[in-house]
Amino acid sequence: MSSGTLYDKVWDRHKVTTLPSGQDQLFVGLHLIHEVTSPQAFGMLRERDIEVARPDLTHATVDHIVPTADQSRPYGDDAAEQMMSELEENVREAGIEFDDPGTGNQGIVHVIGPEQGLTQPGKTIVCGDSHTSTHGAFGALAFGIGTSQIRDVLATQTIAMEKKKVRKIEVTGELGESVTAKDVILTIIRELGVEGGVGYVYEYGGEAIESLDMEGRMSICNMSIEGGARAGYVNPDETTYEWLRDTDEFRDDPEEFDRLMPYWESIRSDEDAEYDDVVTIDGSAIEPVVTWGTTPGQGIGITEPIPSPEELPEGKQDVARRAQEHMRVTPGETMQGYEIDVAFLGSCTNARLSDLRAGAEVVRGRTVDPDVRALVVPGSQRVKAAAEAEGLDEVFREAGFEWRQAGCSMCLGMNEDQLVGDQASASSSNRNFVGRQGSKDGRTVLMSPPMVAAAAIKGEVTDVRDLPKTEEVRA
Numbered sequence: 377m378s379s380g381t382l383y384d385k386v387w388d389r390h391k392v393t394t395l396p397s398g399q400d401q402l403f404v405g406l407h408l409i410h411e412v413t414s415p416q417a418f419g420m421l422r423e424r425d426i427e428v429a430r431p432d433l434t435h436a437t438v439d440h441i442v443p444t445a446d447q448s449r450p451y452g453d454d455a456a457e458q459m460m461s462e463l464e465e466n467v468r469e470a471g472i473e474f475d476d477p478g479t480g481n482q483g484i485v486h487v488i489g490p491e492q493g494l495t496q497p498g499k500t501i502v503c504g505d506s507h508t509s510t511h512g513a514f515g516a517l518a519f520g521i522g523t524s525q526i527r528d529v530l531a532t533q534t535i536a537m538e539k540k541k542v543r544k545i546e547v548t549g550e551l552g553e554s555v556t557a558k559d560v561i562l563t564i565i566r567e568l569g570v571e572g573g574v575g576y577v578y579e580y581g582g583e584a585i586e587s588l589d590m591e592g593r594m595s596i597c598n599m600s601i602e603g604g605a606r607a608g609y610v611n612p613d614e615t616t617y618e619w620l621r622d623t624d625e626f627r628d629d630p631e632e633f634d635r636l637m638p639y640w641e642s643i644r645s646d647e648d649a650e651y652d653d654v655v656t657i658d659g660s661a662i663e664p665v666v667t668w669g670t671t672p673g674q675g676i677g678i679t680e681p682i683p684s685p686e687e688l689p690e691g692k693q694d695v696a697r698r699a700q701e702h703m704r705v706t707p708g709e710t711m712q713g714y715e716i717d718v719a720f721l722g723s724c725t726n727a728r729l730s731d732l733r734a735g736a737e738v739v740r741g742r743t744v745d746p747d748v749r750a751l752v753v754p755g756s757q758r759v760k761a762a763a764e765a766e767g768l769d770e771v772f773r774e775a776g777f778e779w780r781q782a783g784c785s786m787c788l789g790m791n792e793d794q795l796v797g798d799q800a801s802a803s804s805s806n807r808n809f810v811g812r813q814g815s816k817d818g819r820t821v822l823m824s825p826p827m828v829a830a831a832a833i834k835g836e837v838t839d840v841r842d843l844p845k846t847e848e849v850r851a
Contacts, residue, residue: 387517580608739771
């Protein structure tokens with residue numbers, strides 16, 4: 377088993393005891409909740425007359441069902457309004473801080489935690505959402521949990537978990553032109569498989585990872601779960617600390633920052649740490665990646681041909697055939713020229729300020745294809761405000777994009793933002809499963825924000841590197 381890794385250190389420091397089941401009981405440093413997975417857990421507590429143990433370590437927002445076009449109450453969808461009302465009642469009774477849309481702090485749960493400084497190195501973080509692994513970008517151990525586990529954490533501020541193995545993934549070299557963190561993680565999942573991480577947590581390192589800003593690291597850790605891993609993390613460094621210094625938690629309290637810094641440094645993986653597995657990927661060989669199928673692991677470089685099912689391992693051939701039939705793609709061809717109906721720039725993977733900047737830089741001075749519906753959905757109200765202060769909203773609007781309110785939106789289609797019929801979507805989100813974006817016949821192609829922007833302009837999947845530079849467009 378691994379030793380001396382950040383995972384081992386943080387796990388050991390939060391371990392309360394070993395249970396008769398063989399699982400460890402861990403203290404939870406931050407519990408994030410939203411409107412979809414928490415109502416049942418609060419109901420279970422009421423049935424047993426149990427109060428929330430640590431409301432001060434619990435933080436709520438609304439993201440999955442909140443409308444992004446019109447957030448006036450009551451919501452047009454009765455189920456959404458009911459979930460919102462239940463969340464409001466639950467947090468009020470428990471005394472939990474709640475970032476509702478009236479605060480200016482509302483947003484996707486995995487965006488607001490980092491931007492407010494709630495997410496910190498060395499913390500254990502849980503949330504009833506699979507993409508909680510996002511927070512590992514800060515050197516935290518962050519896990520998605522189910523409703524019964526939410527109940528347990530609300531009641532005890534602890535959780536029972538089985539310790540996993542640690543795989544170190546080193547991405548070496550320098551990333552090429554227009555290659556983003558999204559392309560890196562799609563490449564990792566392609567190489568290791570959607571089940572390759574089962575039984576592991578992933579530690580990401582190497583020059584290519586260390587050169588990323590915090591938002592890029594969050595994108596990579598966000599999709600660890602798509603590769604089957606229980607969690608993913610990056611060791612904290614000066615890039616991490618620079619981000620944290622400017623958050624709500626530390627902006628006006630540098631003494632607290634200085635007090636915590638030694639702990640953050642201490643939990644970094646040791647130079648001689650032992651791993652259960654090590655994988656090396658050449659970052660300089662990665663190009664913009666798009667998916668051709670119905671899992672995040674079915675991806676290729678934009679210039680590569682779609683594989684023939686017969687070329688794949690026997691266990692993946694039938695899955696590939698069904699995926700290609702659903703997506704209407706032909707082996708041997710590239711994804712370039714694949715026509716789209718919708719372009720979606722958003723989700724907890726790619727809806728932060730740097731993502732919007734990257735998309736805006738591509739569309740500046742251009743116009744969305746007339747047959748494409750294009751949406752930009754900021755990850756939080758703060759991201760939206762910051763983007764508007766830079767004029768990014770005007771760039772998108774002038775190009776023909778819809779500029780929406782903060783929320784999960786079309787990533788999972790639990791709101792009014794959904795594909796219709798067999799529409800094809802160029803999406804910066806994290807999952808391309810059949811029905812994921814609201815229609816069982818819909819088709820989703822995952823890609824980076826710049827690639828989504830390029831697809832919106834051309835009306836088809838396009839290599840963003842082939843578009844003239846912005847300066848040339850202005851000229």
